[in-house]
Amino acid sequence: MSRTSLDLWVGFFVAIGLVALLFLAMKVGNLSSSMSGETYAIKASFDNIGALKVRSAVKSAGVVVGRVSDIRFNSQSYQADVTMSMDARFKFPRDTFATINTSGLLGEQYIGFEVGGDEEYLAAGDSVKKTQSAVVLEKLISQFMFKQAADSESGK
Amino acid sequence: MLMHSGTAFRRIHLTLREIYFTGVMSLIIILVSGLFVGMVLGLQGYDTLQRYGSSEALGILVALSLVRELGPVVAALLFASRAGSAITAEIGLMKATEQLSAMEMMAVDPLARVVAPRFWGGVISMPLLAALFSAMGIFGGYLVGVQLIGVDEGSFWSQMQASVDFREDIMNGVIKSFVFGAIISWVAVFEGYDAEPTAEGVSGATTRTVVTSSLAILAADFILTAFMFRGA
Incomplete structure (x- = not known):
């Protein structure tokens, strides 16, 4: 496997991992509306x-x-x-x-x-x-x- | 070994390669099993909750049990058997075929070149995999609960959002999976490096990796849970 495609896959993996975490935070943990304003x-x-x-x-x-x-x-x-x-x-x-x-x-x-x-x-x-x-x-x-x-x- | 961790980050490509082999290659098993675990949770949870007339609480049940416990633990167990065993077998075989000795002969430290990147690859992959597992499981619970059985969609999400706390639940889940990642990778590289350089030794070491790290995960999970959710 060439180095570029390996890097791409790792980047893709890290990205969807972070998206999953963001999904948990926003959609499940409701971070977005937990008293963001003053x-x-x-x-x-x-x-x-x-x-x-x-x-x-x-x-x-x-x-x-x-x-x-x-x-x-x-x-x-x-x-x-x-x-x-x-x-x-x-x-x-x-x-x-x-x-x-x-x-x-x-x-x-x-x-x-x-x-x-x-x-x-x-x-x-x-x-x-x-x-x-x-x-x-x-x-x-x-x-x-x-x-x-x-x-x-x-x-x- | 931690002393050699600098190399794992200086020559980041070695670590990236390990993230590919442990993380990316575990994606399929983690995603599919996350989906099914979530779907089973949806079915069983609905069955029990509807006896008390509170099937709307299905969202809470699925989300909390996944984010707090099942996500990190099941993902870690799968990770131990999918990636931990592979790491041990790889290092053990390198030792058996005297590749490690060859490296030492060339003044390349096998701890820095082979062991540290695998350790950090595992530590970095594990929280991401656990988050994916939880997200996938919640999606599975949503599929079964809302689409199949017909729990009200609004209350499914809103009850979930009302009772899942970001710092308390999600961050603790992430910390857990981080600890599990460190345990698995540590056990795996140690068993590999410590293996008898024979075919039997490598197979024994691989078995020990899976058994030891699974037990360690469950024990560590109990300890962490006792500290994190005590009285909360």
């Missing part, structure tokens, strides 16, 4: 974040508008302080309501923003005042069970 950070404190993780989505009206960048336990308030990096294109009123939702019955958890009506917008470093914790399925079930038991007691 962001600003806002905070929120939750009583219970459930299974929320760093890099979980922040959605408003179902559209991803930011990602969770940091989760810390606050030892003063015994709450979870969540920092979110929001896409700079989107602004939210100061009285926006942050809830932790689950996509599907057992799906991933994300922060949902329900937009309020305030004239002023959340700026970098501000925190969302009104939050609602994650729904813990076990609690819900035990509440339901206790209620059932109480009902059947009183019915007797």
